[in-house]
Amino acid sequence: MIDLKFLRENPDVVRASQKGRGEDVTIVDKVLASDDAKRVAITEFEQLRAQQNVLSKSVGAASGDEKVALLANSKELAEKVKAADAKRAELEAVALSHAMVISNILDPEVPIGGEEDFVVIEHVGTPRDFSSAGFVPKDHVELGKLLGAIDTERGAKVSGSRSYYLTGVGALLEFALVNYAISSATKAGFIPVIPPVLVKPAAMEGTGFLGQAAENVYHLEKDDYYLVGTSEVPLAAFHMDEVLDVAKLPLRYAGYSSCFRREAGSYGKDTRGIIRVHQFDKVEMFSFCKPEEAKQEHQRLLQWEKDFLNAMEIPYRVIDVASGDLGSSANRKFDIEAWIPTQDAYREVTSTSNCTEFQGRRLNIRYKDSDGTKAIATLNGTLVAIPRMIVAILENHQNADGTVNVPAALQPFLGMTRFELV
């Protein structure tokens, strides 16, 4: 949630932010109006309540005729208080429901525009020249079959489209990637976490996934639970309703979990292979920090993501994601896109978002320092999303015969230097 005080004082900034995202601008005035009405109702209620408290006390002290008279007064006042309280509650709910619609306020540096309007920040590494090597690269589906690593046909048989089995070296590769990720994250001071992936509505709502992103979330209606699309959700909600000690910040967690995505609205996109799937595992970095440190922390998360790609020896580029393509909680987002030879394109493999205090306010997570209790800032970043990383590794490190070289960083975790044909 945005800061209502900020909104009251800077409505134009919020309007511009909404506009930049391609979202409803008129909501700003609705929020201002409903917030105003709410504040008036609160004042009315509190004044009546104060009277009632005084009167009630005098009733207790009085006796006889005096008491009878006071009781009559009090009874009347109690009715008014009740009415005012009901009105207050109603207007508060309206104001909150409006306020929750507004997305996080864009960082002024975010490129304005739609999905295509990202800005490339840098390129790292050079895509291999397969033609000079004298062979046409195979795609990951074919390689996965040759290596006995990926089985999409049986995935479809058992679980429908966008499903797959990782088998043999494919399964081993996941373990190696996860182990490498967790061990490097731990070295960097992250606390490793295996979170629940089945969460209550409050966690989903608080992280901002029930707004525009709701259609991509699996909901178990019978029990009113959600399957998370990323461990960002349980990691953010880990400290829900808590006040954190400023001395412990930044507090960093690395969560390993399955992720579930409905992929509604992506029909026909990436239907081949395991680029876009309904279920995958991921190691996610999550950071709680002071708002004034969030921007630097964002750069740190990006650096850890780059370190991972570098270790995998995969060419990539970093993009500054455009305003229209940001999640509602993010005020800025950097994606890392790995080079995928058979698509002749860079494709998103990791992503890091600065959510500033937006989630902190929704989840009621604060920190305490010498001058008070304030909303905390949260940031998230992918360390490794397994299927896409597997795609990048197989395709970039393949040999003419279909074998694949294992990046040096993973060799200790795999106990092999090459994936052989089965």
Added chain:
RNA sequence: GGAGGGCUCGCAUAGCGGCCGAGUGCACCGGUCUUGAAAACCGGCAGGUGAAAGCCUCGUGGGUUCAAAUCCCACGCCCUCCGCCA
């Protein structure tokens, strides 16, 4: 799924419908004393909101009442026992 017990200010506890936003002990913070420490003693010590007055918060939500930590109802969580089970 069935049967019980419990949820009060960091922890542990007290709490008759009004004098309870709430006592006590421990912990914690500051001070006196001490070469230093311990002990002792003195003082402070829940949070939110608000400029303040005030208002709100005793698991959560409703209800009864002029007035609820205290009475009633529902739900949640925790613990014990039984059944089922990865």
